[in-house]
Amino acid sequence: MANIWIARDYAACSGCKRCEIACSMKHEGWIWPEASRIRVFMPFPGLEVPHLCAQCSDYPCIGSCPTKALSVDPATKAVLVDREKCISCGACVRACPGNVPIMHPGDNKATICNLCNGDPECVKVCKEAGYNALMLVDEGPSVNRKLFSRHPVEVAKELAVYFFGEKGEEVI
């Protein structure tokens, strides 16, 4: 299980946001898009970017936390948040190359994907619908993971050119 990872194919994302619904149903008990650990950005219609933790091999978020609220789950390599210790300072958000963590809209504590303890819900619904924008892979940690921790608007700008050609440079 230590080798699982969620591979993502931005161009394949339909924007259905069922991943958010599934994630929040599991972790919050009901649909709560802004509390979902995966959020799909749409800086322009047609450009949908699923945004979630990439489990960077060097975990900049963990190092940045002044209260040591963050740690690595030895089983899944996901980032775990100790909500008691978190002081909502936002250091992890700033340290993360993709600014992935969110402060939970309920308790304002850092909230990061925990890979559903090894059984990711978001991947299941994405796969069920045949989109496969999210895929569960079995591969060891790598420095490349960090390439997937990126600001969603930056990703969308590239997608824009990929989809729309020259016009893509001006839509966002």
Next chain:
Amino acid sequence: MPGGYAGKFLDVDLTKERVKEVSFDDKTLWQYFGGRGLAAKILWDRVGKKWENLDPYAPESPLIVLTGPMTGIYPGGRICVSGKSPVSMGTVGSTASTEFAHELRCAGYDGVIFTGKAEKPVYFLVTNDGGEIMPAEHLWGKVGEETIKMLNREVGEEMKKRKPNVGIWREPGMVYIGPAGENMVRNSGVMSKICHAAGYGGYGALMGSKKLKAVVAKGRGKMPAPDAPEAAKLLWKKAHQILIANSEMRRYGTGYLGYTVGADLSSEPIKNWQTEWHDEKSYAGPRFEQYWVKKKWADFNCTTNCMKVSCIKNGRWKGDITDLPDYELQAYCGTNLGLFEPVDNIHMSALIDNLGHSGINGPNTMGFAAELYQRKILTKKDIGFELNWGDVEAFTKLAWMIAKREGIGDVLAEGSYRAAIKIAEMKGKKPEELLKYVVHVKGIEIGAHGTRSDMDYVHDASYAGNVQGGDHTSTIGDGYSDMSDAIFADSGVFCDFCRTNRELEFDFAKAVTGFPITVESWRKETGPRIVTLQRALLMLGGPDLKWEPVKDDDNPPRFYEPLPEGPYKGKTTDKKRVDQKLMAYFETLGWDERGIPTKETLKRLDIADLEPYMKKMRA
């Protein structure tokens, strides 16, 4: 409170710049549910005896933007826009898919009711802290794409300024108007996501009359809680399983129908409906598909993904982006204007949406104008250029002229029905001489499905009996039954293409709301209540027009002309069957033989306050 509702609505007076919260009691929600139904109820309660004299553009005329208890929970999240229709003078529950709907609910509100008129252009911003009127002079005049881009940026920055420390703010959801709505093009739409429109009813114009450019929401809260969460979650899974199995729709959307509806069914509008048959191979699905840059595109909580993203990457229309286009626009922004090249159709659809015309209604008027040109009633001198079928440059110019109300565009901006009357006057003709070329019911231009071949899903009385006129999503089919389903989707407020089956949908509604709602209760009570109220308001009419029962409960003359060509050549709509079905439909709903609700019906449906008005109409 029942489940599935946020429980609060925003009541905005744009003149006095006052925003307050209102709510509706459980009985009202049970009786009218949400969206289309609740909007009609709110309108009637607010306008009441002033209805007949109320100009939809008057400041006191409400613009209502509502979700329903199913919105964002049941697949296919939509918003319902309503008000007194500037086109039909009745009410339409006009829906469009948009993330705005669930953002609004997550901000804690089920809807927004606007009255008054802003002095300068504004937009309305809803967050978990409430609603605010924001300046929008810089957005006025902007087309759809530009509006989205600018609002995404500025609302994003504003949110970040207010709460800088919560992680990246995601873009808000929004509905907006284009230049057409701003200039009160009577049949213009309220738009979302560049290519979606709450198109029927003319609510773009109503929004423009209030100088309201956009309604924007960013919600960080939970979706309103359902009454029975475990059941709701289970039904959510089941509903998606059904949609995911709908492989045909998911693969093609409606993007291959621009050819097949014409070629196989003979029910596609061509050159203002002069014919409904074509066999143009140039219009075949694969020729559209080559422009699809994304083959699966879905709205919030949708797995039907009927949309594809199309983009023209080179040539004279380089940079035009739209969805498939869907069938309605392949027809209205294509064949109906005599355009049979996919690239021209993609361009025309993108332009029409960007300008905020409703993609069915605006181009219906353009087709009407082109037929007048063909018949030499309108001339080059009237228009400023030649308006020949298939001339994409000419129609491009015309679309802009209507949106900006320039030249003949100012007349055409009144929609097909009123434009016909005006042009007849200009040309010293009788209105009937031009109205025979207008394809509408109750002023609302008809969707892209004809009845003459009787091969499509619409038949004889489908539009004739529709309280929303030419709206192809709300037709009566073989009686009241189809409309009952449409009222349910428009009032629960979810997408028509995410229908699963009645049993599941009503179980879903029950799990979400906790109401004892069933197929039966909807069929027999709620649906009839809503459609009866809509019928009454439609027939009460408005200051500039009043429909005549029975006479106006009919198809346009063109639908009785024999089809001139194709495999169904000579066929036409059977007037006798129209009349028979209409009578049966009136009877099912407890309306008299002129379609006026009876006293007993009004009483049974708990809308007896309509009786004095209906009594007058019965006399």
